[in-house]
Amino acid sequence: MSKAEKVRDMAHTLLPGTADQVEVREVSAAEGREILDQAARRYLKMSGEEFHRRYESGELMNGVEHPEVMRVAMLLPFAYPGEGNGR
Numbered sequence: 908m909s910k911a912e913k914v915r916d917m918a919h920t921l922l923p924g925t926a927d928q929v930e931v932r933e934v935s936a937a938e939g940r941e942i943l944d945q946a947a948r949r950y951l952k953m954s955g956e957e958f959h960r961r962y963e964s965g966e967l968m969n970g971v972e973h974p975e976v977m978r979v980a981m982l983l984p985f986a987y988p989g990e991g992n993g994r
Contacts, residue, residue: 939985946982950975955986 934942944955951958958979961967967976983990 943982943986946979
């Protein structure tokens with residue numbers, strides 16, 4: 908089963924009736940960094956690179972208390988695959 912099929916199955920399980928509405932596309936690390944940068948600028952008014960540095964150093968607040976941090980942090984594996992992506 909491909910990654911796309913797995914994601915569609917998961918979407919169908921979590922949100923019945925929506926699997927056909929889910930579009931799955933693999934992105935390169937460069938594309939992931941662009942997506943991260945856009946989200947960091949939108950939600951936190953900083954670059955993706957600055958977010959990555961500050962998040963990994965523990966400088967940013969916990970995502971539970973600040974959902975905008977978690978929104979952006981969830982994109983880290985796409986921007987920096989193979990890293991721990993956690994504090």
